[in-house]
Amino acid sequence: MASLNRKSMFSRRRPFAAALVIAAGLLVTGGGYAAATTAVKAQQDPTVASQSQIDLGHKLFLANCASCHGKNAEGTKNAPTLIGVGAASVDFQVSSGRMPAQASGPQIQAKAAVFNDKEIAAMAAYVASLAPGPAIPTDAMVANNGDLTRGGQLFRTNCAMCHNAAGAGGALTQGKYAPALTDTGAKEMYEAMLTGPQNMPVFNDANLSPKDKKDIITYLVYLQQHPSVGGLSLDNLGPVAEGLFVWVAVLGGIIAITVWLGAKSN
């Protein structure tokens, strides 16, 4: 239960959305507030992206995203503002297929990505050009050469209460859930920690340093690359799956054999 209560404690959506709106306001009036809302050191310098890329991104944004996020990404009553969310958030949301959002359920679902890499990069560049925010991590930042053991410990302390100790996923309240991490890419993991999609808390660099993040990724990638040593994993769902298996397959199998043997002799 503790994990579920923590969730609402972490749920940053409402307070942070409000903070971001204020941030946008301050930015417009020339305030330097953005740095405080996201304590992220690695911030994308908007000048790195070419103007043509940003223009393409803007075009794509107006066609696909503005209906919910507003013409200038300022947010509407249907979706939060994207000013200050950074390229990492766009990259995570769009490459995992979550955005453009579809049919509203308790949680926006990941699906096959709608856009190609170039288009995603363009939209990310556009959103990053609006205000500084978390940048897309480099390959070196997400390489799986961190400290494996430390990564496991950090994962169990920071993530297991939602994603399960074996990364098999878990339920949150009201139909929301933390997905299994069995086939999430390394870059996606970093971006998820950095931006805290939907009900996941943000793990900014003050909470988990880039090294911590790398260690966690190293651990998760290790689990992905080393499938179960004990035979079929039953999706690592633990005792419930094991119990169903013993009743249906093992005891059911033994009874089936017994009945079959009995039928033969009669």
Add this chain to the structure above:
Amino acid sequence: MSNATSTAQKGGFLAGTANYLDERVGVGGILKEFGRKIFPDHWSFMLGEVALYSFLVLLLSGTFLTFFFQPAMTNVIYDGVYGPLKGAEMSIAYKSALDISFEVRGGLLMRELHHWAALLFVAAAGLHMMRVFFTGAFRKPREINWVVGFALFVLAMAGGFTGYSLPDDLLSGNGLRIIDGMIKGLPVIGAYVSSMLFGGEFPGHQIVARLYGLHILLIPAFILIFIVIHLFMVVIHKHTHYSGPGRRDDNVVGYPLMPVYVAKAGGFFFLVFGVLMLVAATVTINPIWLYGGYDPSPVSAGTQPDWYIGWADGALRLAPSHLEVTTGNYTWSWNILLPMIVLILLLVLVAAYPFFEAWVTGDKREHHVLDRPRNAPTRTAIGAAGMTFYAVLWAGASTDLIATHFALSLNHVLTTMQISLIVLPIIAFFITKRVCLSLQRKDREIVLHGRETGRIVRLPHGEYLEIHEPLDEYEMYKLVDFIDHKPDVARPNAQGKITLGARARAALSRFFFEDRVSPVSASELASAHPELDAVEHVETKALV
């Protein structure tokens, strides 16, 4: 069934063995007697055996584990071969369980064999218990053995719980934390009991060693003793059998134990062993290396106990929250106490059922012929209601997985289960009872008019008729051989007073037997088939 009946052949293997032993240790008589026990053949009689053989596998694999497992909670630094834990601090218990998994030859196979055998042990025992319940095998003279079997089931749960708490991984630690919480929820004594059990503040440094003592010594010893008593009673009472011609309350039809049955049982042991081995070799169970060593701060999502403790976990999850009541400076945690009371009550009801039913029916006769479940509609319905109650508690332990796997809201699943826990058993009771009664009516129909063949004939005068085939006497016997209880009325005792007990008994008797379907009587059969003289062949108690 043209099996041998209670006469085993003289001479041969059995007599030879008995003779050999008799001349040396003088147990020939016992052995001969034992060897001539008759064991009837039916797959549902094998469930107890599956449990027994799983237990043997547990003993064998568990003994192997004791060679390598070290039940100490002292911290060490892991330096074994499992990469993701290298350099991690952990207890010796967890480290030795990891070493069994990764470094002892055959160790992982044995750990998995042990754990799968544990799950199968309790599952087979549970199904065996259901078989005994639904066939009425717990009736006189077997009430005591029902209680012994019940104790075995509880011991099996205790064995499993103490076992999966040993490796001191995150999952087992989370489980112990729940138990700690339950104990601390007990009024007055809670905190004391908890600190005695854990040797101080949870988790302490004692618990694994203590559970280990219970797990490998006390509980297996008790299980063994109870198994011996259980089987001894089976031999004394003789096995029950399903109804059929020649099968009465005063005989047993089947194979003699020696040699036919022992050969079969030996084969069956290897079958169970083989299936368990296959599963242990191919399917992971309790991958403790994924969970990490126990540390009180992290809690994993989806922390569940093994299936046989699931109903207890479910009861805790389904208990409404906010039930705490504060009196003075003491808080009564009814959200913990209530589920505990429900669990204990359920156990007591199960243990006491045979005595309850005997009191209601007032039936003091011995019963060796089993009931078909439909022929005891109220008992079957009570069983179905009880199982449904248990099943909802059980499912309650996986509310989170149900929510994620069926894309439901956890809150809705929880509320639905809370309602189901009350409503479903009641529905199950009525549906089961109705189904039993209809099946009985169908049986009557078949006995009186024969089986429908689907063959339609046209008589010379144009009438169409479906041919009904009369049953042979074997089938007939099965369908008419059951006891026709009539509801009792409350009678005055010697003082001429109708006691409250008598009234309660009469009310319950009405509840049990008010709507019932009687077996076909001889006269009914005769008038249904005037052309048949089959009646003579059907000797049943029901034919008065």
